[in-house]
Amino acid sequence: MRKLLVCLVALLLHGAVVTAAELRGTGDLGIVIERAAGSVQIVETTHRVALGRVEGLGDLSHASAVFSRDGRYAYVFGRDGGLTKVDLLERRIANRVVQAGNSIGGAISDDGSLVAVANYEPGGVKVFDAETLTPVADIPSVTLADGKRAKVVGLEDSGHRRFAFSLYEAGQTWLADLADPAHPKVERFENVGKLPYDALVTPDGRFYIAGLFGEDGLALIDLWHPEKGATHILEGYDKGEEPLPVYKMPHLEGWAEAGDLLFLPAIGRHELLVVERRDWQEVGRIPVHGQPVFAEARPDGRQVWVNFAHPDNDVVQVIDVPTLRVVDTLRPGKAVLHLEFTPRGEQVWISARDSDEVVVYDTETRTVMTRINAAKPSGIFFTARANRIGL
Template sequence: MKWLYGAVLAAMLTGTVQAQSVVATGDLGLVVERASGSLLLVDQSDRASLARIEGLGDLSHASLVYSPDERFAYVFGRDGGLSKVDLVEKRIAKRVIQSGNAIGGAISDDGSLVAVSNYEPGGVRIFDAQTLEMVADIPTGSKTIGLVDAPGKRFVFTLWDAGETWIADLNSEEPKITRITGMGTNPYDALITGDGRLYITGLFGEDGLTALDLWQEDPEPIRVLPGYGRGEAELPVYKMPHLEGWARAGQEFVLPAVGHHEVLWVDGETLAETGRTSTHGQPVFAMARPDGRQVWVNFAHPLNDTIQVIDTVTKQVVHEFKPGPAVLHMEFTPRGNEVWVSVRDAGKVMIYDTRTFEKTGEIDAESPSGIFFTARAHRTGL
């Protein structure tokens, strides 16, 4: 190998080899700027923005996932746009309009396929992750929600109108579909646990949730907290909770209650209720710090200027503060030392130490909403 080293060194000295800049993606993230159809590329360690990537269409309810190598983000716009964004070159690599109204997506566990769930015309469409060529179209006759990736090159999603969950296996040329009925009235969102075992849907048409054990050969619906609001006056629902923001803290789930000022605690094994915590308002996200010791909660309009922090041992609120008007989303750094908070109407992303609760920085952003760090590339369901 000495001859190779010598040749490279000689070439560099003579100018025939040009040094190339190296971009490490593990410390990066994207902030959705919903009003301007743009993304802000940010650096976690420097607490700084690096670039603005424009031209992504309607991002009013946008989400995104990352390729396994963290280089590419796949952005799902409300206008049906599917955009592939290159974080290294800081540009849109490819963009297609695949439907009239989309509501999120997922990437397969091997990174080869990207799936998008649609309100209009409904159904799920699946694309080659490299080219964005469509490889499968799965019509459902219903708005589809709660689309997640599952181990084994599968996607799981739920039908709002029909109250069914479908499992699509993409290991052959044609998708193999398993349909599960009886999931409940108007399921509105869903999550999958990090081990890929439990898929849980929230219900809008009735109080309660429904779970599926995906390790079973023939999964059957499991009712969770049926009638949790029975005997209580339900409040107007100003914004539906986002179930991707449900927390699993230790052995328990922490779930936002629809139409109530509280979060619900559920045993992760038995799915039985273990407690409730009264909150400032109707929770939108209830997100666990990576170590599971805290849950950070934000709220629906008109109480959306506030964040509460719940200790998961005592199930009590231990801190409350007001970052500013319209707190839309939170994202923890991978080890949980900081949390980044989008404050839409202040035009800021604010950064806090999760131990001291002190603000450690802020970044200007245009109507920021979702914050997505590249560490999501290595987690099922994100």
Template sequence: MTLGLAACSASGAGQSLRGTGDLGVVIARATGELAVIDTTNRAFLSKVSGLGDLSHASVVYSRDERYAYVFGRDGGLTKVDILAAKIVKRVIQSGNSIGGAISQDGTLVAVANYEPGGVKVFDARTLELIVDIPAVPEGGGARSKVIGLVDAPGNRFVFSLWDHDEIWVADMADPRKPEIQKFQNVGRNPYDALITPDGRYYIAGLFGEDGMALLDLWHPEQGVQRILGSYGKGEDDKRPVYKMPHLEGWAIADDLAFVPAVGRHEVLVIDMTSWREIQRIPVAGQPVFVMARPDGRQVWVNFAFPDYHQLQVISSESREVIKTLPAGKGVLHMEFHPRGEIVWVSVRDENKIIAYNTETFDKLEELALESPSGIFLSARAHKPGL
């Protein structure tokens, strides 16, 4: 009887009964839309409009994978029901924002803000503002832009302060009164960051100097370490950097990290037990995303202008390029199916997304979408930092 009522209720609401595990969303940045994709049938299901400025948008998911939280560049935070294809609630919470995160228990959504600088934390169900954390350094001063906001185990958020060279860890055990641990002098202008898949290490790249800042969240009492002292733009290197690489796309396989070199036609190989560089792999251009297939056997790379019309695949065993794919002009983002058999690629300047078989490299599907950028599948709901 209960199942019958549930089925009638779903039918009455105009929704077919289905799960969300094979769904995802694709950002259409020029039109302020989000397209819901069915990855099993490799087809778009619906579009949701009215999402504001999506020129640098990102998405996180609720634990049940039904709701996508969209972070727009205009400070908009939008909760979207991907089954009903509608906006549940939208708030303009700042003047300029740069991404966000959802807490380990799924109850809190945090947004990193450029203007005014800081982090705002919201109730994931209602989008009620729970707490505003101004990014003001010890001793006072102007608010800082916040970047590299991620969730961490223990219902914590970790983020970096661009203007004040700090990393903060916010313990949200009491959401309205978070405990903030601050690490100072981590390096000039941290510009992006990641958390490793096990949730242990937070690593921030530095724009103002070479090197990276590493915080072991299992042992924060050890403070922030400086690693990879030669990583960065290179203070004496005058070559143009067409796009700073995204650190979120680090590929990790067999205790090795495959890392985009800034401004160079190389992917760096890092030993994660010592945090030392052990190899450089020549590639076709300046890498932006360097992403591992879920089994770790392959690493896929896309590139900045003018080489952004192609993809390259590196074998994590041989550490050599094994395939080059001419995907089309303006490749921006990649996303693997949870078990890695397919990768989706957005090709902005040709208004399409492409699905490739990752074993044969055959093109399986090509779907039209105006100016696509980020691709976010619902499996992210269960991965730290995503």
């Protein structure tokens, strides 16, 4: 009888765990940042529904996220220096540390073992064990004339336990090798340009590109051949023209690659630059509704969807890549902040902060499939990112 009771208790406990996880895979899950509430909604893209909310993540006013290799855990980087590990299946905080005073995002290593955080205050990068969030490395940035450290921006996974990042006030890019986390090896690229403000790694992992706020053009580093140093591309694209006021900086991770073309927001212009990937030369410009913030390519490369800075931020435009023309102008809601495609691109999820909604579109018909209530939503991140380089 005692053995029977033990077995029954074990089965009941197992059932409780199964119920919590709902025997669910993670491939169609994601999170929506609720910036004002310090919470995230866990969403599922197959049925286009919200599954639940996880609270207590701190200041999410400029939050981003990466995922574990299996897609079960989201690592959320908060503006208050918080790094929170969220269990998407059990819908709870698995671990949380406040590791700095002000942070601006992070990355996870290609093997899923290390999570790195870019910090404004104090400037530098801190690296944590992805399983336990135990600190394993601290890489301080350079000290400036005022005694403060330079802010770190544009932190990206660059393969083989390496992270690339830029130092905003110092005009530098560093490549940190954490094959041995206890003894990081840092390669410095100095004088890359004025005020690098964000960066991306191309989807094949080869190039690190940093935007330069203080000058026209971008800094490029070939990660296959870092010994070549940093070079400049697209220099003087705005030469001779009076730039418009910049209300919100473009996000480089949102810059679109479709085939051999890159679509880049022009700082201070109502234009997208079209760049040929093979030689990094500008081959065209597309006039758009406002100052672009995110330009996201549908996974098949046929379309690019663009959102805009204030005061034009209630609009999303759709660009047809073969013709390089705007083919649709949509109004999802007030203050569109972010958009994210499902892995095969049949849906795009758009956050409309001031409408308190996430709006889901069919990308072929460009019709609304559903609207999901959310408290001041901003970033949307799907677990498919776990299998993409540079995110």
